[in-house]
Amino acid sequence: MARRENPEINAGSMADIAFLLLIFFLVTTTMNVDSGVSKKLAEKPPIDYVPPIVKEKNIFEVNLNFRNELQVEGERMEIKDLKDAAKAFIDNGGGVGKVEEGVASGPCNYCKGERLDSSSDHPNKAIISVLSDRGTEYGVYLKVQNELLRAYTELRNRLSKERYGITYTELEEAYKENRDDEGLKARVEAIKKAYPQIISDAEPTSAN
Amino acid sequence: MSKFRKKKKGMPAVNTASLPDIVFMLLFFFMVTTTMRETELQIENPRLPTATEVKKLEHKSLVSTIYVGKAVDPKFGTGFNRIQLNDKISTSEEVPAFIINARSKVSEAEVPFMTTSIKADKESNVGIITDIRLKLRDVNALKISYSASKGE
Numbered sequence: 001m002a003r004r005e006n007p008e009i010n011a012g013s014m015a016d017i018a019f020l021l022l023i024f025f026l027v028t029t030t031m032n033v034d035s036g037v038s039k040k041l042a043e044k045p046p047i048d049y050v051p052p053i054v055k056e057k058n059i060f061e062v063n064l065n066f067r068n069e070l071q072v073e074g075e076r077m078e079i080k081d082l083k084d085a086a087k088a089f090i091d092n093g094g095g096v097g098k099v100e101e102g103v104a105s106g107p108c109n110y111c112k113g114e115r116l117d118s119s120s121d122h123p124n125k126a127i128i129s130v131l132s133d134r135g136t137e138y139g140v141y142l143k144v145q146n147e148l149l150r151a152y153t154e155l156r157n158r159l160s161k162e163r164y165g166i167t168y169t170e171l172e173e174a175y176k177e178n179r180d181d182e183g184l185k186a187r188v189e190a191i192k193k194a195y196p197q198i199i200s201d202a203e204p205t206s207a208n
Numbered sequence: 209m210s211k212f213r214k215k216k217k218g219m220p221a222v223n224t225a226s227l228p229d230i231v232f233m234l235l236f237f238f239m240v241t242t243t244m245r246e247t248e249l250q251i252e253n254p255r256l257p258t259a260t261e262v263k264k265l266e267h268k269s270l271v272s273t274i275y276v277g278k279a280v281d282p283k284f285g286t287g288f289n290r291i292q293l294n295d296k297i298s299t300s301e302e303v304p305a306f307i308i309n310a311r312s313k314v315s316e317a318e319v320p321f322m323t324t325s326i327k328a329d330k331e332s333n334v335g336i337i338t339d340i341r342l343k344l345r346d347v348n349a350l351k352i353s354y355s356a357s358k359g360e
Contacts, residue, residue: 006220017226022233034271034325035262036353044345064334134335138276139257141334142354146259153261204338 066135086151095121131202251277254329259356272310276328303343327355
């Protein structure tokens with residue numbers, strides 16, 4: 001007796017193909033991870049707030065005008081030179097640090113700057129003030145912020161390398177993976193405290 | 209010899225056993241891709257500036273995004289200073305309400321960890337960013353991230 005059924009197409013591998021495609025799409029679709037330059041804003045000051053008097057030499061003035069031109073401490077500068085200028089300012093260490101909780105931090109013993117009288121006293125006193133115009137391009141503004149952050153990162157990396165043998169970036173990575181490690185935490189805090197990021201954004205001017 | 213006289217009758221039916229697989233695959237694919245952006249962009253995709261000191265934003269549920277750039281709809285003008293909150297073009301005046309609304313969606317303990325990500329176009333102006341920043345400060349949303357892509 002002849003068999004009536006037709007031979008079936010083998011479909012056993014169809015599921016494999018489907019999964020292969022699925023995995024391919026899963027891998028290739030880039031979930032756009034949001035990354036950016038993070039910043040912490042200062043709290044809103046109370047109405048009767050009197051700003052503390054800061055010595056002129058402890059302020060690093062960065063101005064950006066509406067033509068996207070950069071002026072640092074009264075002189076024009078290219079963005080590529082900003083990082084080194086900021087590093088020289090922060091790392092100057094010309095005087096003694098501020099008194100925190102009754103403990104004077106004394107002169108900066110890890111600074112490698114020129115210790116000029118005309119520049120900052122101590123990294124924890126050094127304030128970078130960025131004044132931009134309302135018409136400044138955001139891209140340029142962020143570039144300036146980035147250069148300033150880079151200056152801090154390089155100084156922190158240098159100090160961390162000296163003290164612990166690894167850069168600050170690596171130290172932070174290690175801490176992120178192991179949040180319970182008190183030793184790592186203390187190290188991260190110590191570096192952060194040695195070179196605190198003090199970048200203030202002044203109220204922008206308006207050219208038009 | 210009837211053994212060799214097989215007669216083919218009609219077309220063989222296409223096997224549909226793998227159809228569920230294909231359907232599931234598509235389903236997964238769309239599930240994955242549609243969660244990427246909850247809001248539709250009303251402004252042209254901002255050309256993010258580049259920076260080297262970028263940090264990845266963790267905890268997506270704690271991030272609220274403000275877009276700044278050029279509106280797609282020409283009735284909002286051609287400047288690069290339009291703000292998009294949720295899925296409509298707004299002004300900086302509406303930023304506090306937007307933040308408070310975002311806060312109501314997370315538990316109170318997590319509020320201090322909330323971050324505002326500002327996705328602004330390279331050609332936007334600092335003025336509009338400052339306006340946003342002042343409004344954020346008013347509602348004590350102090351952690352912000354200027355969205356940028358990594359690179360020189």
